[in-house]
Amino acid sequence: MITRSNRKWIACCCAALVLVVITFTPLVIPYGIYKPMLWGIPYTLWTGVFCTIAFVILTLIATRVHPARENEAVKQ
Amino acid sequence: MTIWLIILGSIYITTLLSLALYSKRRTKSTNDFMMAGSNIGLVLGFMTFAATLFSTFTLMGMPDFFRHHGIAAWIFLAVSDGGMVFLIVWFGYHLRKKVSEKGYQGLAGLLHECYKNKLAGYVYFLGAFVFLIPYVAIQIRGVSIFLNAIFPELLPSWIWASFIIVIMLIYSEIGGLKGIMYADFMQGTILLITVWLIASNCVAYFGGIGEMFAQVEASNPALLSAPGPNGLFSVHFLVSSFLAILLIPVTQPQLTTRLVVMRNLTATHRMAVAVGFFAIMIILPTVAIGMYGAVRYPDATTSDYLTQVLLFDQPMLIASITVIGLIAAALSTSDSQIFALGGEFRSILGGDEKKLMLQTRVAVVFFGLAALVFSILSSDQLVLLARVSFAGTSLMAPMIIAAILSSRPPGLEVVILTATGLLFFIGSLFGYLPQVLFGLRIETFILISLALLTSLSFNYRRKTAGA
Numbered sequence: 001m002i003t004r005s006n007r008k009w010i011a012c013c014c015a016a017l018v019l020v021v022i023t024f025t026p027l028v029i030p031y032g033i034y035k036p037m038l039w040g041i042p043y044t045l046w047t048g049v050f051c052t053i054a055f056v057i058l059t060l061i062a063t064r065v066h067p068a069r070e071n072e073a074v075k076q
Numbered sequence: 077m078t079i080w081l082i083i084l085g086s087i088y089i090t091t092l093l094s095l096a097l098y099s100k101r102r103t104k105s106t107n108d109f110m111m112a113g114s115n116i117g118l119v120l121g122f123m124t125f126a127a128t129l130f131s132t133f134t135l136m137g138m139p140d141f142f143r144h145h146g147i148a149a150w151i152f153l154a155v156s157d158g159g160m161v162f163l164i165v166w167f168g169y170h171l172r173k174k175v176s177e178k179g180y181q182g183l184a185g186l187l188h189e190c191y192k193n194k195l196a197g198y199v200y201f202l203g204a205f206v207f208l209i210p211y212v213a214i215q216i217r218g219v220s221i222f223l224n225a226i227f228p229e230l231l232p233s234w235i236w237a238s239f240i241i242v243i244m245l246i247y248s249e250i251g252g253l254k255g256i257m258y259a260d261f262m263q264g265t266i267l268l269i270t271v272w273l274i275a276s277n278c279v280a281y282f283g284g285i286g287e288m289f290a291q292v293e294a295s296n297p298a299l300l301s302a303p304g305p306n307g308l309f310s311v312h313f314l315v316s317s318f319l320a321i322l323l324i325p326v327t328q329p330q331l332t333t334r335l336v337v338m339r340n341l342t343a344t345h346r347m348a349v350a351v352g353f354f355a356i357m358i359i360l361p362t363v364a365i366g367m368y369g370a371v372r373y374p375d376a377t378t379s380d381y382l383t384q385v386l387l388f389d390q391p392m393l394i395a396s397i398t399v400i401g402l403i404a405a406a407l408s409t410s411d412s413q414i415f416a417l418g419g420e421f422r423s424i425l426g427g428d429e430k431k432l433m434l435q436t437r438v439a440v441v442f443f444g445l446a447a448l449v450f451s452i453l454s455s456d457q458l459v460l461l462a463r464v465s466f467a468g469t470s471l472m473a474p475m476i477i478a479a480i481l482s483s484r485p486p487g488l489e490v491v492i493l494t495a496t497g498l499l500f501f502i503g504s505l506f507g508y509l510p511q512v513l514f515g516l517r518i519e520t521f522i523l524i525s526l527a528l529l530t531s532l533s534f535n536y537r538r539k540t541a542g543a
Contacts, residue, residue, distance in 0.1 A: 016162045020318070023155050024311050029148060034293075034300035040286025042300040045147040045363065048155055049356070055158025056352035062165045063345035068173075 008065035016058050023051045080396035088266075088400050089243065092407075095258040096251030106433055109252035110181070110419055114337045116257065121343060122350035124257040124412075125334045127264030129157075129324070129351065130358050131409030132218040133462045135271055135402060138359065139385065140378050142366020146299035148309035150363065156321035157355040164325050164348035168335045170480045172344065180336050182416075183329050183476065185423025190479035196491045197424040200472055203498050204329055204420055207468035209443065212413050213450035214461045215406040216240055220451065222402060225383045234452050240403065241448045244411045245441055253337070253419075256411050263404035268358055270401030273394050274386060275361030278368035281389075288364065291371045299370055316520040320466040326476055327469040330409075330416035410447065417443045464505065467519040471497045474523075474530035484541060487533045497522040 022028060028051060034042035041049075063069070103109050116124070141149045178189045184204075188197035220236035231239075248256055282288035289300065298305035302314075325331040338344040365385055372389075373381040386402070387395045418440035422432055475494040478486040503509040504518045513521040 013166070016159070020159060023151065024315050024318070029151060029302040029309075029311065029314070031303070032298070032301050034147075034297070037289070040284075040289050042147055042289060044300075044302055045150055048148075048150040049360075052150075052154045052158040052352075052356055055155070055162055056349065056356065059158075059162045059165055059352050060349045062162060063342075063349060066165060066169065066341075066345065068169050068341055069345075 006067050009062065009067055012058060012062040012065060016055070016062075019051060019054055019058065023048075077392045077396055080393055081399055084396050084400050088404070091262060092243070092247050092259050093250070095262065096247035096255040099251035099255035099258055103252055103254065106429055108254065109433070110422065110436070111333070112253040112257055112337050115339050116334075116337050116343070117339055118343050118346050118350070120257055120261060121334065121338050122347045122354070123264045124260040125331065125347055126351050126354040126358075127260035127267065127408040128330050128334065128412040129409075130264075130267065130355070130405070132215045132402060132406045134358055134362065135267060135405050136218050136222070136382055136386075137462065138362040139365035139369060140381065142299075142363055143369035143374070143381065144304075145306055145308045146301065146304035147363065147367075148302035148304055148314070149366070150359065151302070151314050152309065152317050153321070154355060154359045156318045157359070158352060159318060159322045160324060161348045161352035161355070163322055164335065164351075165345055167326055167477075167480075168338075168344040168348065169341060171332065171335055172338075172341060174480045175336050182420040182423025183332050184420045187476065187479050188424060190482070190485060191488065191491060192485040193488055193491065194424070195488065196475065196479070199491050199495045199498070200475070201420050201424055203472050203494075204327075204469060205417060205443075206498075206502070207465045208328065208330075208413050208417060209446050209450055211462055211465035212410045212443075212447040213453075215410050216447060216451040219402050219406040221379055222382060222386075223399070225379050226387060226399065237448055237451045240406060240410075241444045244407050244414065245444045248411050248415050248440060249437055253333070253415060256415055259411065260408045263408035264354075266397070266401045266404045267408070268354075270394075270398050271358060271361045271365075274390060274398060275364040277390060277394070278364045278385070281368060282371075285364075288367050288371075292367050295371050295374065299367075312517065312520075316467070316517045317463060319520060319523060320463065320470045323470040323473040324466055326473045328413075328416075329420050330412040333416055333419060414440055414443045414447065468498070468501055471501055471519065471522055471526060474526040478530050478534055482534060484537065486530075487537055490530050490533050493526055493529050497526050 028047045029044050034044065036043060038046040107113065138149065138153060141152070174190070175186065178186060180186055184197040184201040187200050188194050190196070216237045217233075219240060220233040223236040224231070224233035247259060251258070279285060279288060282291060292299055296305060303309040325335060335344055338347060369376075369381050369385055373384055376384065386398045390398060418436045421439040422436040425432055425435060472494055475486075475490050478490055500509060500522055501519055504511055509518065511518055516524070
């Protein structure tokens with residue numbers, strides 16, 4: 001049975017997968033292009049930083065919706 | 077600077093040994109010594125994981141990587157680390173669940189239990205040994221070359237390397253895993269402070285971040301985009317590196333042990349998030365150090381550039397802290413890896429606990445000496461050698477994941493295929509096999525093949541068992 005917690009966890013995994021795919025497309029690493037710059041920072045660097053932050057935020061969300069979290073809470 | 081170095085170095089070594097002795101007093105059993113009592117909380121767990129993960133290659137290798145190959149080095153390491161911490165949430169849960177059923181002395185022992193075959197443990201242990209010893213060696217080599225550059229007349233680099241190995245072995249043998257974790261806490265803090273101090277000075281030299289990139293644009297604009305001036309950061313290379321780095325906590329024993337010894341799953345999960353933030357905090361300043369080098373020392377050799385940027389261009393106190401920070405970075409990763417190899421060795425042996433502990437301690441010294449010998453023989457390409465280590469161990473991931481996820485013993489064919497894959501990769505490193513197969517880097521090709529074949533074996537056995 002797929003619970004609400006499971007659905008959220010699966011959604012997180014899908015989001016992480018999409019993020020991985022996006023990271024390795026020209027959307028983040030266009031060949032030889034470094035503009036538009038953000039506060040003087042080249043394009044691939046600032047988009048790369050955003051991707052890393054997005055991964056960490058997704059990880060944070062994933063820890064909150066992981067299906068085993070409920071069992072852990074019961075144990076405690 | 078020598079006076080500062082003597083003062084700070086003495087404080088550092090005294091603190092390391094005190095922490096080891098403090099840990100020794102609290103060690104009451106073999107489990108305490110090898111597994112730190114398996115009750116590690118969030119703060120210590122996160123700092124030891126981070127300090128073990130980020131090493132000399134972060135402080136020395138990454139700036140040089142940014143200087144030579146440009147800002148896509150961020151995608152190479154930081155984005156891969158972001159993916160890795162997400163994977164910890166999934167893998168940490170399944171690993172801990174399996175450990176609660178089978179027990180844990182080391183990953184090699186766990187694989188032996190899961191596959192019901194000793195060969196699985198031996199293949200894992202040999203794979204970890206072959207790819208971790210060079211990684212430890214390059215940490216030691218990086219710092220010893222650096223120390224030799226600072227004091228060219230004082231000691232040859234192999235004596236510096238020996239000195240580092242001896243310090244590491246002393247406090248590891250005294251304090252066990254908990255002692256190493258306390259040391260990691262201190263070393264991770266020193267590393268973070270050091271890298272930010274140097275980066276601030278580098279940015280201050282340009283007068284701001286925007287100005288820094290403007291000067292890089294003027295001197296070598298190819299550094300500001302992928303694939304970089306030497307064409308290294310192709311999508312292919314980045315994806316292949318992503319896979320290798322992603323699987324580090326699955327395949328490298330010093331990190332899997334840290335996932336197991338956490339107090340509970342909540343602490344493991346929180347630790348993953350904290351490591352993600354730490355990754356950003358520690359890699360970000362290396363961009364500035366690299367860009368500084370790209371403008372000021374574009375043609376310098378690696379050791380000349382590092383000596384200049386980390387030492388001679390810094391105020392005396394910061395330069396002294398940097399030297400300590402570099403030693404700390406090398407020690408914090410190497411000690412964990414050497415100790416973890418000792419743990420793996422113990423997990424594939426059996427017998428009397430007292431005799432086993434003695435054998436483990438002797439093995440740890442042997443692994444330290446092996447790393448020392450390799451450090452004298454290895455090359456200076458820190459990041460690329462580290463990548464080979466990540467790629468090599470990542471090939472064992474399908475075998476490990478099959479064992480962790482399967483409720484029945486997976487087939488022996490998975491172990492044999494993994495051993496074959498490892499031999500193929502080693503063959504390619506020595507030039508006996510091509511580096512690229514069917515348009516893919518050989519490590520990616522082997523990893524994908526192993527994943528598919530393991531999955532086939534897994535499903536076939538599940539179906540035949542159910543029939």
